Every structure is written in structure tokens, then in C-alpha cells.
Amino acid sequence: MHEMLLSHGYPALFLLSFLASTLIPLGSEWLLALMLISHRDPVATVAVATIGNLLGACTTYWLGIYGGPWLIRRVLRIDDSAEERAKELYRRYGSWSLLFSWLPVVGDPLCLAGGLLRVGFARFSLLVLFGKLCRYAAVAWLTLGSTHLLT
Numbered sequence: 001m002h003e004m005l006l007s008h009g010y011p012a013l014f015l016l017s018f019l020a021s022t023l024i025p026l027g028s029e030w031l032l033a034l035m036l037i038s039h040r041d042p043v044a045t046v047a048v049a050t051i052g053n054l055l056g057a058c059t060t061y062w063l064g065i066y067g068g069p070w071l072i073r074r075v076l077r078i079d080d081s082a083e084e085r086a087k088e089l090y091r092r093y094g095s096w097s098l099l100f101s102w103l104p105v106v107g108d109p110l111c112l113a114g115g116l117l118r119v120g121f122a123r124f125s126l127l128v129l130f131g132k133l134c135r136y137a138a139v140a141w142l143t144l145g146s147t148h149l150l151t
Contacts, residue, residue: 009035013045014052021056021101021132023063023108028053032136033143042144046136053132054125057101057111061124064115072116087117095119098127102135 013035017028032049036042063071072078090097090113098114101107114124 009040010044010048014048017049017052018056021053021108022060029139032139036140036143042140046140049136050129050133054129057128058125060108060111061115064112065118068116090117095123095127098124099131101128102131
């Protein structure tokens with residue numbers, strides 16, 4: 001599987017990064033690292049992963065906007081009191097929490113909450129873009145740094 005994804009290069013990285021940023025539990029950092037080890041262009045690799053991940057987060061955001069009530073009640077089975085507690089936490093920490101949308105487990109729900117709570121799309125996009133770009137840049141830096149140590 002690794003070889004197949006690596007052979008498809010940037011399109012595979014884009015798709016995996018996109019899917020990893022939806023509510024599907026996937027990771028894309030391993031493919032980014034594998035591509036960098038295979039001497040792919042670091043800037044292009046980070047850019048493709050970041051754009052794919054941002055667009056996946058935007059999809060989750062739009063699901064929150066347009067599917068919010070249905071998702072809250074039918075899929076997530078959240079009652080009124082739990083929803084109010086979540087809204088209060090989000091109000092307290094604000095949309096700045098979207099900077100942490102790159103984190104495993106909590107990142108995708110943060111993007112969904114951004115849509116549910118109607119964070120402005122420009123603000124959402126900038127905060128999520130910054131967080132995800134920093135994450136992929138750090139993975140690239142660590143990968144490239146460790147490969148130089150091994151050679």
C-alpha cells in the first residue's frame with residue numbers, strides 16, 4: 001500500500017491529506033515523510049499536504065453549518081445541555097482554538113464546531129491554514145533533519 005500511494009505522489013498525498021482532515025480517522029504525515037525521504041520537493045510536498053488538509057477541514061466546517069442540527073441530534077446524539085456546555089467552552093476559548101485543528105482526535109471536531117457555531121469562513125480558513133501549515137512544516141523539518149543525520 002505504501003508503494004502504491006508513493007507511486008501516485010502528489011495526488012495521493014492530496015487525497016490522503018484531504019480525507020485525514022475530515023471525520024475519517026486517517027493520518028497523512030507518514031506519506032509526507034515518505035515522499036520527502038524519496039527526495040520530493042519539500043515546498044511542493046508541504047503545500048500539497050496543507051492545501052488538501054485545509055480543504056478537508058473546510059468540508060467538515062460546511063458539514064457543521066449545513067448538517068449541524070441533524071449531526072448533533074441523530075449522529076453524535078448530543079442532548080441540549082451537552083450542546084450548551086460545548087458552546088460555552090467554545091465561546092470562552094473562542095475561534096483561536098482552531099489553531100489546534102491539526103491535533104489528532106480533537107482537530108476534526110474543532111472544525112465541525114467552527115461550522116456549527118458559525119465562525120466566519122475567512123477567520124476559520126486563516127486559523128486552520130496557519131495551524132496545518134505549521135504542522136506539516138514541522139514534520140518536513142524533522143524528517144529532512146533526521147535524514148541528514150543518517151547520511
